[in-house]
Amino acid sequence: MKYVLSFTINGQPVETLAEPTASLLDVLRDNLDITSPKRGCESGDCGGCTVFVDGKAVPSCLTVALTVAGSEVTTVEGLMRDGQLHPLQREFYERGAAQCGFCTSGMLMAAKALLDHNPSPTRKEIAVAMSGNLCRCGGYIQVMEAIEAVAGRQREVKAEDSGGRE
């Protein structure tokens, strides 16, 4: 039996129908044509489906869609601002951190979750935060460097804002 499901996706209110056993991944891709989160494994083992629910990274393949009623869901499509790429997207692009691109959406969301919470992570903290995202092309180094670049740039901006008196 399908139930009405209302939530916000990348700032836009949306209403759709979903079965109780449908995942958020199913609803995003099949109902709403938001295809950035990927069906990598459907068992929570790859991170390719990572999206935000109310600002927290979650595995959308393991999220029962009906439980996000009233919540704010964010995907990679929601990272751009006024036509400008998010710094993470920019760094991934410029550093070749995306090869086939299948893991990229999940990587970006996991990276954003890290930097939202911890703007100056150590390498170890980055590795832990990204531990749930697998890449079959083996592109881990460039992802690490892209995240470090964004973190470093955020540190510079903060230093400038405080008049260089960090």
Add this chain to the structure above:
Amino acid sequence: MPNAEYFAATELREALRLLAERGDQITVLAGGTDLAPQFNCRELRPQALLYIGKLGLNYIAADNGDLAIGAATTLEDIATSRLVSEKAPMVAQAAAEMGNPAIRNVATIGGNLVMASRAADMPPPLLALDAKLILVSQRGERVVPIGEFFKRAHKTIRLPDELLTEIRIPSVKGQTAFVRHGRRKVFSCCVASAAVRVVMDGGKCADARIVAGSMASTAIRCLGAEGVLNGKKLTSELAGEAAAQAVSECKPIDDERATAWYRRRVIKVLIERAINQARGL
């Protein structure tokens, strides 16, 4: 495909009423990280889902020296809780080593206990800490020592009309250590784990708890190994003896993660390491 129903209770008594009326048809849903894979591959087709994420069961509180953790508390909240790190560090550590950050944001301690996988990570430290579980129904409330909660893999004593609402950890005495082994350092199911607590008295071990995880149908206390330590001064030789004794008390199986042969070798190392860590070495 039969029509599944969905309920999202906002009050506990609403949830209990539903469970009293239709408990045998209802699949209780918290984080869903263990149920959803079964929905996705159509292995499980529930008749009805009862979502308990909005019942206010996500909390961590100190209550008269006990630590009270709501059953729907996420692993991430437990892993990063200062209160849990102070009062029951093994539990925070075990939670932090489960899954990955996104999974930890939604998976719950209650779900891990109720699903009762052989490889569940919450039972071993809770068993070593003599935790108690609170099961609630329209008939009332019962407090169950965690050692009595598990019957075997995937089977607990929870009745269809009951909801697990809280995990209580009594004030922890003694030193503890938890060591976990998976196929990879992170993001892999537990192959074997050791949760140890030792209470010392006058330089000798007065009360030992040695728990092995993923080594039997449920987490188990290795009573013989505990007997090796009790009443004696703890040395590394004794830790080795206790670990060897513990191996004989375990009933590991071959599965997709590891073989029984391998598990027996690993658990000996883990228990010895955990005892030495608990001693402060």
